[in-house]
Structures are given as C-alpha cells and as structure tokens.
Amino acid sequence: MSERPDPERELNFAREIIGQRGFREVPADEVLREAERLLNGWMAGDYRMERPKLYDHYALLLLALLQKNRDLEARIEALEGRNG
Helix, strand or coil: CCCCCCCCCEECHHHHHHCCCCHHHCCHHHHHHHHHHHHHHHHHCCCEECHHHHHHCHHHHHHHHHHHHHHHHHHHHHHHHHHC
C-alpha cells in the first residue's frame, strides 16, 4: 500500500501489509519491504500503530524472515553442490 495513511489513524500492521489477501498469498519479499516501510515510519513518528496489533502481527514478519532464510539456505546448498 503506497498511499500515505492519515497520521491520526492507528494502522493495523498486518492489514496494511496484506490488505484483503490471505497471508499465504503475499510473497515474503513484499512482506519484508512493507514491514520495513511501516516500522521505519512508526519509529520516525510518521505512523501510529495499533499497539496490541503491532505485537500480535510480528508473526507475519517473523514468518516472512523464516521463509526468506529457508530460500537462501536452499540456494547456498545448491551453489555448494555445484562447486563441490
């Protein structure tokens, strides 16, 4: 979601990232990109977040990081297999 939200409205972290889609429909790279944007904005005071939701929805970010880590490990193993 690229439009700038109303600074007075508290954002729902996960809903801002996934919109109306199911969490499995959102690629890990998109989750990471949007989470970074939202968290940077939150830390800078540009966005307000629903506090309980922010903590609850860290699972979305953690899942994307785990998926990305698994993908990178598989790529490393494939590269090592070609060279070894």
